[in-house]
Amino acid sequence: MSLSFDPSQKDANARYPKELASRLALHVLTDREWSRGRDMLSVAVAALDGGATVIQLRDKTASTHLGVGPIFPSLGKADAGPPTGVHLLTELAERYAVPLVAIGGITAENVSEVVRAGAAGVAVITAVVYTENITAASRQLQFAVEAARQ
Numbered sequence: 001m002s003l004s005f006d007p008s009q010k011d012a013n014a015r016y017p018k019e020l021a022s023r024l025a026l027h028v029l030t031d032r033e034w035s036r037g038r039d040m041l042s043v044a045v046a047a048l049d050g051g052a053t054v055i056q057l058r059d060k061t062a063s064t065h066l067g068v069g070p071i072f073p074s075l076g077k078a079d080a081g082p083p084t085g086v087h088l089l090t091e092l093a094e095r096y097a098v099p100l101v102a103i104g105g106i107t108a109e110n111v112s113e114v115v116r117a118g119a120a121g122v123a124v125i126t127a128v129v130y131t132e133n134i135t136a137a138s139r140q141l142q143f144a145v146e147a148a149r150q
Contacts, residue, residue, distance in 0.1 A: 027054040067123065068092060070104020071114055076125030080104055086117035093118025108140045115148035 028047040030040045044055045068089055070080040083104060092100055099120035106114060106122045114122060122145060131137040 026052045027056065028052040029056045065099045065101050065120065066092070066096070067101050067103055068119070069102055069123075071102045072105025072110060074104040074125075075130070077104070086113055089114065089117040089119050106141075108137075108144045111141060111144045112148035115145055121145065 026047075028044075030043050032040070035043050047055060068084070070077070070083050071086060071089065072083050074080045074083075089100055089102055100118055101121045101123050102114045102117075102119040103123040106124050107127050111122055122141070124141065127141060128134055128137045
């Protein structure tokens with residue numbers, strides 16, 4: 001299904017198609033501080049049961065991963081700063097046990113270099129959302145990440 005929107009429209013009903021609006025109707029962010037001692041999975045399940053359409057699991061008390069980048073020049077974020085290259089991933093992977101997630105200019109063509117340098121995974125914008133076929137681009141990246149881990 002192709003969902004598009006026109007940001008120039010003032011009226012939200014004209015700007016977003018109903019399919020997109022319904023998928024984004026209720027976005028719930030989990031937060032341990034406000035969850036009354038309940039675990040995040042229980043909070044997410046209860047919110048989904050109640051009609052939430054998007055759940056963002058987050059934990060401000062523990063770092064589950066470290067985002068590193070931009071690794072390469074980035075089209076998706078003009079203010080990201082100069083690229084660090086993969087050598088920074090290698091240095092960080094040698095020093096820290098926390099998984100590294102590389103971002104910035106990551107493509108299916110360069111993702112194996114990034115994973116071999118120490119990234120546990122990658123975060124992308126244009127490599128997926130700017131493509132004609134988002135599903136195929138996602139699959140291609142996932143396959144490339146898995147192949148690099150072999």
